Amino acid sequence: MLETERLSLRRWRESDREPFAALNADPEVMEHFPALLSRDESDALVGRIEEGFEERGFGLWAVEAEGAFIGFTGLTVPRFTAGFTPCVEIGWRLARRAWGYGYATEAATAALGDAFGRLGLEEVVSFTAVQNLRSQAVMRRIGMSRDLAGDFDHPVLPEGSPLRRHVLYRIRRPAG
Known part of the structure; x- marks a missing residue:
């Protein structure tokens, strides 16, 4: 579990599944993804996230603000091959009601601290569709730099x- 000033990043609970399914069925939240997720697809994603924690010791944390589930933030290993894989990716997905409060930046900063601290990783990547300017802004706010030579067509x-x-x-x- 990771704690920030306003957020708790924790393993998933059964009670997270319903609000997560609602988030994954929201067209605005899923604007930069190929499709909305059904409840079964959303639940299967939670299963894969939990398997990642068991296999690797890290994953996409469920995020709480003021005791309420608002989405996820954390680390994962992409399941496709590209010029920059294998790698560890940082990602986030928050409910619309949680947008605009700096939660994605706060949670992602905590996840990076875990990546470079406890996990001892040397590098973390993030990627998104070119049109997803909100996520790109979060990437910059957490100290990431765009790798122009790394832009790619998602396979x-x-x-x-x-x-x-x-x-x-x-x-x-970071050095030191």
């Missing part, structure tokens, strides 16, 4: 998809 998305082109950001472990 899971079909040719012609407006979301296929992705930007790549990186951050290395």
Whole structure:
């Protein structure tokens, strides 16, 4: 479990599944993803997240603000091959009601601290569709830099998809 001034980042609970499914079915939240998720797909994602914690000792933490589930933030290993894989990726997905409060930046900063501290990672990446300016702003706020040479066509998305082109950001472990 990780704590920040306003947030708790913790393992998933059964009670997180319903609000997570609602978040994954929200067209505005999922604007930069290929599709909305059904309840079954959302629950399966929670299962994969928990398996990641068991296998690697890290994953996408459930995030709480004022005792309420608001989404996830944390680390994962992409399940596709690209020029920058294998790697560890930092990501986040928050309910609309949690946007605009700096929660993504606060939670991601804590997750990076865990990545470079407890886990001893040397580098973390993040990527998103070119159009996802909100996530790119979070990437910059947490100290990541865009790797212009690393921009790529996401191999899971079909040719012609407006979301296929992705930007790549990186951050290395701070010196000292």
